[in-house]
Amino acid sequence: MSWGSASEFFAMGGYGLYVWGSYGITAALIGYEAWSTLRRRRRALNDALASAAQKAQR
Amino acid sequence: MNGNRLRLFTFAAPSRFYSLSGSLLPWLWAAAALLAAAGLYLGFFVAPTDAQQGESYRIIFIHVPAAWMSMVVYLAMAGWAAIGWIFNARMASMLARALAPSGMVFTLIALATGSFWGKPAWGTWWVWDARLTSELILLFLYVGYIALVEAIDDVKRADHAGALLAIVGAVNVPVIYFSVRWWNTLHQGATITMSAAPKMQSTMLTAMLLLTFAFWAYAFAVVFVRARAIVLEREHEAEWVRGLALAARKLS
Numbered sequence: 225m226s227w228g229s230a231s232e233f234f235a236m237g238g239y240g241l242y243v244w245g246s247y248g249i250t251a252a253l254i255g256y257e258a259w260s261t262l263r264r265r266r267r268a269l270n271d272a273l274a275s276a277a278q279k280a281q282r
Numbered sequence: 283m284n285g286n287r288l289r290l291f292t293f294a295a296p297s298r299f300y301s302l303s304g305s306l307l308p309w310l311w312a313a314a315a316l317l318a319a320a321g322l323y324l325g326f327f328v329a330p331t332d333a334q335q336g337e338s339y340r341i342i343f344i345h346v347p348a349a350w351m352s353m354v355v356y357l358a359m360a361g362w363a364a365i366g367w368i369f370n371a372r373m374a375s376m377l378a379r380a381l382a383p384s385g386m387v388f389t390l391i392a393l394a395t396g397s398f399w400g401k402p403a404w405g406t407w408w409v410w411d412a413r414l415t416s417e418l419i420l421l422f423l424y425v426g427y428i429a430l431v432e433a434i435d436d437v438k439r440a441d442h443a444g445a446l447l448a449i450v451g452a453v454n455v456p457v458i459y460f461s462v463r464w465w466n467t468l469h470q471g472a473t474i475t476m477s478a479a480p481k482m483q484s485t486m487l488t489a490m491l492l493l494t495f496a497f498w499a500y501a502f503a504v505v506f507v508r509a510r511a512i513v514l515e516r517e518h519e520a521e522w523v524r525g526l527a528l529a530a531r532k533l534s
Contacts (some may be wrong), residue, residue, distance in 0.1 A: 227327075236339035242402050246341045246395040250348070253394075254500065257387050261507045268514035273527035275518050 296373050296513045298524045303506040310506070314499035321492030329485045339486075341399045346473070347494040348391035351501060352420060354456050355385035357486035360452040361425070363445035375441040378448065379431055380509035384501055393417060404468060412461040413469035416454060423451040437516065465517065 227233040236243040324345040332339035359381040366375030396414065397407045408414065427447050434440035457464075462471045473482055482490075517523050 231304050233326075236313060236340070237331065239336060239338035239402055242338050242398040246344060246398040249350050249394045249398075250344050250391050253391055257384065258500075258504055261383075261504050261511070265507050265511040265514070268511045268518070269527060270522050272514050272518040273531055276524040276527045279524065 296376070296517055296518070299373050300513050300526075303510060307503060307506055310499050310503035314496050314503055317492050317496035317499060321496055324485060324492060325489035329489050330483065332486075335403060338399065338402045341395050341485075342473075343489050343493050345392060345395040345399060346490055347497045348388045348395065349417070350494060351388040351497050352385060352392050352417070353458060354391055355381050355388060355501060356420060356423070356448075357452065358456055359385055360445075360448040363441070363448040366494060367442055367445040372516075373513075375445070376512045377505070377509055378441070378444065380505045380512055382424055382428050382431075383508065384505050386421065386428065388497070388501070389417065389424060390419045393421065409468050411467040411469055412465040413458065413467050415460040416461050419454050420458060427451070454485050494515070 234244070236242055321343065326375055331337055359378050362374045362381065363373055363378035366373075366378055393414075396417075400409070401407050423529070427444055430447055431440045431444040434443055446534060461467060474487075514523060
């Protein structure tokens, strides 16, 4: 372990932009994918519920 | 033979997939989170500074796993698409469709992190070298597959057209993998091969492998969730889906 302080850690030996840029983009892409996919599944279940309720009324 | 075939189709039924994947999901999400936490801890707090590349090398902990996943997911997608086409298996075609967006995400991660690595290492964000270009083609294959299957309304025809594209495009995967050997590329050669000892310090290697397993677990989880959504969208008229929806309403 080579970090003397938090600011040294964030500086990444002068490569901060590249290292944190990489991890930031990865976190953003994976976060968005997981969120939108979970939302899609929830919506699909709700739609199935709505069509089931419609069928029950008829 | 007949009995075996019947059983095979029972397991391949969308309703069966739906309940089985549902019970696996909490474990997959947990495994992804724990493996990622362990890999990041090792990668940032235990692994030493690289003698040649300084701290910028820490990008490989996600770059290499993402690049591997981009290829593995493509082969899985083409494989399921082919099975769905040949055996007319609905669930296989749905899995192929569920894999495509995740493969695209891994390809984007591989390209973006590679760019962030290339800038300090080579002095440029992008070069038209064989490795980079073939990975970019992989991105276009994913985008093309998704656009094609979404553009055709008839589900079966869309699955068949998508399968054809996916299978033809699979030629690109070995091209990506061997590009660093076949051509003289700016991109470095393989760090990890099946035939030789890894040219990497062992904590670095462990961190990278932990993040590889984290990406595997995440890929299974998110693809399962998407496949479940696709099953519900396609089969919302089926009796078992209506039963499921009514049970969900009672719970909430």
